[in-house]
Amino acid sequence: MGGVLGDRSGxxxxxxxxxxxxxxxGTTYLVTTQLLPEHRPMLAAVVRALPAGLILLAIGRKLPxxxxxxxxxxxxxxxxxxxFPLVFIGAYRLPGGVAATIGAIQPLLVAFLSVPVLxxxxxxxxxxxxxxGVGGVALLVLQGGARLDGLGVAAMVAGIALMATGTVxxxxxxxxxxxxxxxxxxxxLVVGGLFLVPVAAFTEGAPPALTGGNLLGFAYLGLFGTALAYVLWFRGIDRLGAGPASxxxxxxxxVATTGGLLVLGQTLNGWQLLGLLLALGALVAGQPRPPRRVRPGQPAPAAPARVHTHA
Structure with missing residues (x-):
């Protein structure tokens, strides 16, 4: 019994x-709009990825x-x-609700990619x-009359598909x-950051003079929203599995909606509250059921079905 409880708590x-x-x-949109320089998505991507990667590399001191x-x-x-670039393109060309709803398809993409890959x-x-989950997020964040930009939708879908592939x-x-x-x-982070440096230089030119607020925003996104967040995210994929983590x-x-409520004074209507409950319910339902305690003489539960493929 202690082993089962230990596994559950772990x-x-x-x-x-x-x-x-x-x-x-989920706090990225709020930090970006309130603290970062305007219309500099590639600069934000570089500063978010490369310094965080170099800091982690200096701590770990191991190369592939x-x-x-x-x-x-x-x-x-x-x-x-x-x-990063594809999602920033989607975020700048689409209303936040549309971008978030497209992002919510990641668990479905991970589930279907797990068949051939895992x-x-x-x-x-x-x-x-x-x-x-997709329906709940749509109710939570979509606003009436939201416009759909073809390039923005394509960029967002491609970005989410790439991350789902990376997760698997x-x-x-x-x-x-x-x-x-x-x-x-x-x-x-170092690989992605190095790739993004020439992309940012080509598309946006030299960076502007940064204010104290800009530096604070970049520090938050780089250290907490990237370095720490991605270590915890990849650890979750490693320990939980690609599907539950997604x-x-x-x-x-x-969190993005909650930030708008608390910081920007936005309100939550009945449909959004329903969407919030559906999204949270889908999150819980997407986690695997804990292993049952096997009593003496009772057969062990069957292993999950697997599809055998040839590599």
Missing amino acids: RLGVTLTAALAPAAW HGRWWGRAVVLGMLNIGLF SLRPSRRAVLAGLV LTRRWGRPEGVSMLDLTSWQ FLGLINPV
Whole structure:
């Protein structure tokens, strides 16, 4: 019994700490609009990724080896280098509610990508929870008359698809022996940040003079919203699995909406409250059921169904 309780408490601890990542990302819109320079999405992406990656690399002091050089590049581009610009394009061209609703499809994408990549068949419960999550987020954040920009929608969908792929590959590849999650995170942030430097220089030119508020915003996003958040996020994928971790992303629009209520004086109507409850319910339903206690003489529960594929 002690082992089962220990497993449950350990998993709960990992879940709660991993949830801090999308909670931090939910504050990004508020920090960006209130503290960062206007119309500088690529600068924000660079300053968010590269310094955080270099700090983590200086702490861990480990470089990839062997095939992990290639894997670090792939994961760094999927999770950071390509994801950041595409999501910023979507965020700047779409209302926040539309962007958040598109982002809520990530658990569904992860569930279906897990079939060919992880040989895991998504349960009907996970698919249903994913659909409810999208509906809940839509009710929570969509406003009447929201406009749809074709390029913005395409960029947002592509960005979410890339991160979903990165999430599944992070679960499949794990990490090399003797390498911490901090090291694995630093490689991806440095790869993505280095890619973004010339992109920012080409698209936005030299950075403007930064105010104290700008520096405070960049420090918050880099240290808390990126360095710490991504370490906890990848640790959650490693310990919980790609599917359960992806459902934690529903916390992002919940925190963003809450920030608007508390800081910007926005209000919550009845439909938004229903959406909030649906999103939180989908998040809980997307987590695996805890293992049942097996009594002496009772057969162990069956293992989850798997789909066997040939690599």
